[in-house]
Amino acid sequence: MEQPPPDTKDWTWTIQLRCPECGLEAGTIDVPGVADRLEAAAVEWVQILTQNPAADRRPSPRIWSPLEYGAHVRDAIELYDARLVMMLIEDTPTFKNWDQDEAAIVGDYARLDPDRVAEEIAGYSATLVARIRALEDSQLDRRGTRSDGAEFTVRTFLQYLLHDIVHHLWDVTGQQAEV
Numbered sequence: 001m002e003q004p005p006p007d008t009k010d011w012t013w014t015i016q017l018r019c020p021e022c023g024l025e026a027g028t029i030d031v032p033g034v035a036d037r038l039e040a041a042a043v044e045w046v047q048i049l050t051q052n053p054a055a056d057r058r059p060s061p062r063i064w065s066p067l068e069y070g071a072h073v074r075d076a077i078e079l080y081d082a083r084l085v086m087m088l089i090e091d092t093p094t095f096k097n098w099d100q101d102e103a104a105i106v107g108d109y110a111r112l113d114p115d116r117v118a119e120e121i122a123g124y125s126a127t128l129v130a131r132i133r134a135l136e137d138s139q140l141d142r143r144g145t146r147s148d149g150a151e152f153t154v155r156t157f158l159q160y161l162l163h164d165i166v167h168h169l170w171d172v173t174g175q176q177a178e179v
């Protein structure tokens, strides 16, 4: 199957600025707000995957289907949770690079069961949301570095990951986030 062009954009600007595509202004959302919005976004993902009979259909040959986006979101949530744990237990860890386009091919996203992916999104996001809600203020300035050198605190990392998940909802639905 033909693959979409790789996404090499650096999205760290979305921590500072409102995203003109999905409409989210992640940098203005506090940590409890991130947890609430992430929880709501996961519910939307589950609905998209379980209620759309054409979830596995690509809108055009080079654009991922909702199922492929959903599988990417599932893996991203799992990875973000693992990185959050690293930031909490290690001093300024560096995250390994994740090749998301490779992951889509190796993980055979296009042929997964949408109901199963929905269940996995619900499970991983519940774990991550619970971990975010358990954070103490003293942990929010702990740091982590991406393999490309981008630096995050726990706070900006959470804002960044929320944008990622919400932006992919926009990729699939075309609807902007509520401000």
Ligand SMILES: [Zn+2]
Pocket: 014, 019, 020, 021, 022, 023, 024, 163, 166, 167
């Ligand atoms: Zn966006």
